[in-house]
Amino acid sequence: MSDAKAWIAAPLGFEPSRDERHFFEGERPWGFILFARNIDSPSQLGELVEMLKELGGRETTPIFIDQEGGRIQRLKPPFAPMRPAARALGDLYREDRETGLRLAFLHGRLLAGDLMRYGINADCIPCLDVPVEGAHDIIGDRALSDVPADVARLGRAMAQGCMAGGVLPVMKHIPGHGRGRADSHKELPVVTAKRSELAARDFLPFAELNDLPCAMSAHILFTDIDDKRCATLSPIVIEEVIRGEIGFDGLLMTDDISMKALTGAYDARAEAAIEAGCDVVLHCNGDMDEMRVLAKGVPILEGASGRRAARAEACLTKVSEDEDIAELSDEYDRLMAVTA
Template identity: 35%
Template sequence: MQHAPLVIDIAGTALTDDDRRRLAHPLVGGMILFGRNWQDRAQLTALCAEIKALRPDLLVCVDHEGGRVQRFRTDGFTHLPPMRALGARWMQDAGPLPGEGALAAMAAATACGYVLGAELRACGVDFSFTPVLDLDHGGSTVIGDRAFARDPRVVAMLARCLAHGLLQAGMANCGKHFPGHGFVRADSHTDMPVDRRSLKAILADDAQPYRWLDGVLTAVMPAHVVYPRVDARPAGFSRRWLQDVLRGTLGFGGAIFSDDLSMAGARRLDGRTLDYAEAALAALDAGCDLALLCNQSLDGGEALDALIDGVARAQVEGRWQPSEASELRRLALLPLAPAPGWEALMTQPAYMQALWKLP
């Protein structure tokens, strides 16, 4: 079985010949959409259909969490709240019964997941990188209101509900950023964050949602954060974190995505800066099933070609071996059944009821 571990992007609102050539490559297993790939629902639906006509097995992904990380916001897409709003609802007791706020927050989280997944799937998108499982320690600007709460128990319960809503819409989920990005202040898009806590401290706090969501999470994305008391390498390049802790201690059996390999925190390893192919190979060797490279199509895509060629060369030379298990985990993220189109979705009672439950 061919292993297709690379997830790449495109520059525009329709496929070019170069896009088609790259997406047809057997090492490419998915593509990620951004706001620049959006014009309106008709265009997005046509783009996704064109991708699927080229390769039905390609996983069409997007970062669509709600709040400030929501790629599609117009032409009927519901403006979803930041996840912190759900955590705040949990803390409210609006009625005479204790826990009423928590129950309302859980219902709203399920509704968010359903609306999020159903609207994306109605346009042909397969998968969103959500939910954020980072804890809101209060100092991280890149996480901030993307986190549900500070308490890992609240995070786990609301994430479970959101994942249930996604499942109702026929969409898998992705917990991020393992084992936790919320404690550090630095933004891994531009810096290399360092978290100096012990493994015991992290497992007892930030990583707890991953333990409690065993059997619920279908994918995980590790953080571009270094935890030097555990490993000198960032979590996404660390066999200790991905294989010993995530797969071993926590028993996770789903797909592992690298975070974006174009980020500043992604490619500084062992005292040098890796090129994109080297970074992808390092992530795969550490235990990632899929390697994600974003925003490299904008200048013609030479970096994407170098990534694909570099991984292909490593395979031919025996420096990288395809993994059947990884490919099966990728394929398991694809929706199992067709989704209703937009007009049909708008009249579904479950969708209309979910809209009423949003905060």
């Protein structure tokens, strides 16, 4: 990993083109992320993942995907079973806490099994955002609950299930996207709540799970903390809140740097994110022109960021072949049916 650079790239199609292969070999992203546009058949997907790991130069090259369940599920049947949105787990937890926690663990474990079938080894779960009334539905039922303590407990169980399956979990969107009244894919959400209010609600699940290996930043402007820069680009938010108040010392990756919440040239965006304290910059749309510019703004992944990346990769362990996924799936279905 010594020559990996501090960014995560996304191929455009079913396999890297000649230009993409040459570019990725030269600019050595730390990892890659996949979307529905990259999925054609089970054999093709497995081959793509192997190609990307080869381009990354190591078997532990992280291959990320958003596989939450519900409306955020890149692998759908026949590639993977449909899983419920996270809110269904929170609803069941309110009725039976012990069963709800077991279901959250199984949810993470089964998602990991769905991904590892193709060699995909990193999942952007759990979503730890705590929604408030009037917030944009971009989070909506992706949230485990609107009770911060419940989000923390369920999120912990889900992350443990994911890691038990050998898959790296990425908690999101730190320090909290639940108050956003806009979709950051399209515009910058502005949150005016006081810092003390944010600490008591929005930050709490992340603080409870601050020992997890990886987190994704929120493109949210918190005016009471930094009224000029969104969290992803704010050294105040990252140093004082994420690293300080929340106490997170794992790998911090940006949300997609190409989202319209951000403006400016892509190398400047990347530089600003790294200078603010992000470890790795994520770029998702596969646009080669954007990636060429962005790559100029990211450094070699070394120092504290390199150590955090190494700790994250250490979670990518082989899973015991003795564990019966079908049995776990039957338990999950049975508990969901009984609790419902």
